[in-house]
Amino acid sequence: MNQNLFTSFNVPVILGIPLVVLIILFPITLIMPSNKLINNRLSSLQQWLVQLTLKQMMMVHTNKGRTWSLMLLALISFIALNNLLGLTPYAFTPTTQLSMNLGMAIPLWAATVFMGLRFKTKASLAHFLPQGTPVPLIPMLIIIETISLFIQPMALAVRLTANITAGHLLMHLLGDTALTLMSIYMSSSTITIIIIILLITLELGVALIQAYVFTLLVSLYLHDNS
């Protein structure tokens, strides 16, 4: 099925129809909101998780920043579900494609920058110069701060892509290794143990969602409120 190592990262197409739309839309079907007070166990757990993450994320914001709660919550659940679903065998993970991550990162970052520039022009421009810098260093520092500002969306997108892709690649590599080593029985058991441990740490790719949303959150906070 897989000719080389990278075919699992090809966008799946059947007879010229891109299936990637369906794959991206699939995680929505796993979250079922209901009108009832008491749901089944899955819905109750989902509701509890949503409440927990929302509370943790939105506590630091003012009222204006809290208008972003739906966006941020949708972001974190989307990325988390996509990453987790990509761990199943033969699954395609949309977040491994840089195009999608850039499409998520750039608009959100630009929104925070423009919101800060529009509502608090002086404060957001003042972020370029930290307090207490010696006077001769000011021009260089402003250039450095501008560069670091413009690198933020790139960093967000590339971080997510690189982490997920690296994890998947490692899993494939180790699986192939285990297969070819099976004819030499001694090491295959250790290889499989290492695979399992790596899988457990890869599921901490879900923690990457935290990293993603938190960096976004921090930038929103800084731009918008203080």
Next chain:
Amino acid sequence: MLSRVVLSATATAGPYVLGTGLILYALSKEIYVITGETITGLAVIGLYIFGIKKFGPSVAAFADKLNEQKLARLEEAKQASIKQIQDAVDMEKAQQALVQKRHYLFDVQRNNIALAMEVTYRERLHRVYKEVKNRLDYQISVQNMMRRKEQEHMINWVEKHVVQSISAQQEKETIAKCIADLKLLAKKAQAQPVM
């Protein structure tokens, strides 16, 4: 009989035979190729099964507890509301019963006032009596004093005149008679104890 046993056995074993056959067919005809992905997939599925078996019941209990907490909160609110209304109803009933018994209060008050009035009346009556008696006692004592003074005055006047009327000669005769009587009496007295 035997056919029924055989048929039931084949019915229960049917799906498993089909599954095994399909898997072996796919493997042998290389429809499903065993690659590295197979091992990864087996490891992932094994991990999932292990995780579910280990943490499944506790997570299910947690979810049940969440629902139960929600229900318990609402139930508590309902019970509190019911209790509040029941307490209000009981208090209203007690108030109504109290209204029925209000006449006791009025009777007691009426009796109190009657007693107080009686006491005041008697006290005033007693005071009046004492005042009147005082005045009458005064009159009586004034009369007594007047009588006594008159008596004393009369006695003094009588004595004075009697003493004035005794002349000197009468006085000497009286004294001599007294001495003679006394001597006679002395003789009689001496004669008596000897006997």
